[in-house]
Amino acid sequence: MLSYQHLYHAGNLADVQKHALLCFMLDYLVQKDKPLSYIETHAGRGLYRLDAEEAVKTGEAAKGIMAVEDAFAPDPPYRLRLAATRARWGDAAYPGSPLLAALTLREMDTIHLAELHPQEHRLLSEVVHIWDAHVHKKDGFATALALTPPTPRRGLMLIDPPYEVKTDYDVIPGHIANIARKWNVGIIALWYPLLTNAAHIGMLAELSARFPDALRHEVRFPAAKADHKMIGSGMFIINAPWGTGDEAKRLSRLFA
Structure with missing residues (x-):
């Protein structure tokens, strides 16, 4: 199924959580003068416009990054990447995770991005080609x-x-276990939605049993609209870099 397009949801509060933690971890990694690999399994188009009809229609960015950005300190990695995106593509531009990674990583680093949706793949390729991704x-x-x-x-x-298929919750723990078995030193970060039907509970229970030392961070927020089912979001991070837990606690205060 390839119906999901993140443009409708770019810059929402789930993005804020996911992107703030991602930027913190990548910024930590590039402090060391050693090359690294960044891999993303469901990349999207990489660059969004928050003044696009689709984004304005849902109003999620207005209740998300537009509402909370000023609560961040002026110079954390996330805000610096937001500023770099706007300087290059305009004030309404918003970076997806592939672009946040590309703006953070160095020439010595390697970026692999997977995206199956034809339109999203084409747009992603146009955005990140200058980084040889x-x-x-x-x-x-x-x-x-x-x-x-x-x-x-x-x-x-x-x-x-995108969790379009209900069986995603069932198969993801096995996928992650296989990846971690092959790449035991890799930082593996899973984002998941908190829905009114609590679909994530079984998945997280299995992941926590397999990876008891992983960092689990969840935030709650009001549904974007009365009929929306997402009421929060989570990150499950295996081999989280030093300081990520403290950064997650600071981030939680934005959602309190």
């Missing part, structure tokens, strides 16, 4: 398994599926 029009989990362990071996993988 490897853009794969393939299934994200198959790509992740094929690429691991990557070269360089040090690095981070973001798994951010």
Whole structure:
């Protein structure tokens, strides 16, 4: 199923949580003068316009990044990447996770992005080509398994599926276990929605049993509209970099 397009939801509060933690972890990794690999399994188009009809229609960005950005300190990695995006593409531009990674990583680093949706893949390729990113029009989990362990071996993988298929919750723990078995030193970060039907509970229970030392961070927020089912979001991070837990606690205060 390829119906999901993140443009309707770009810049929402779930993005704020996911992107703030991603930027913190990537910024930590680039402090060391050693190359790294960044892999993303469900990349999207990479760059969004918050004044687009689709984004304005849902109003999620207005209740998300537009409402809370000033609560961040002026110079954390997330805000710096937002500023860099706007300087290059205009005030209404908003970076997806592939662009946040590309803006953070160095020439010595390697970027692999998987996106199966034809339109999103084309737009993503246009955005990230200047960074020599490897853009794969393939299934994200198959790509992740094929690429691991990557070269360089040090690095981070973001798994951010749209959860269009109900069985995603059932199969994701197995996918992550297979990836982690091949890449035991990799940072593996899974984003998941908190829905009114609590669909994530079984998945998180299995993941927590398999990876008891992983960092689990969840935030709650009001549904964007009365009929929306998402009331929060979470990140499950295996091999989280030092300080990520403290950063997650600071981030939680924005949602209190």
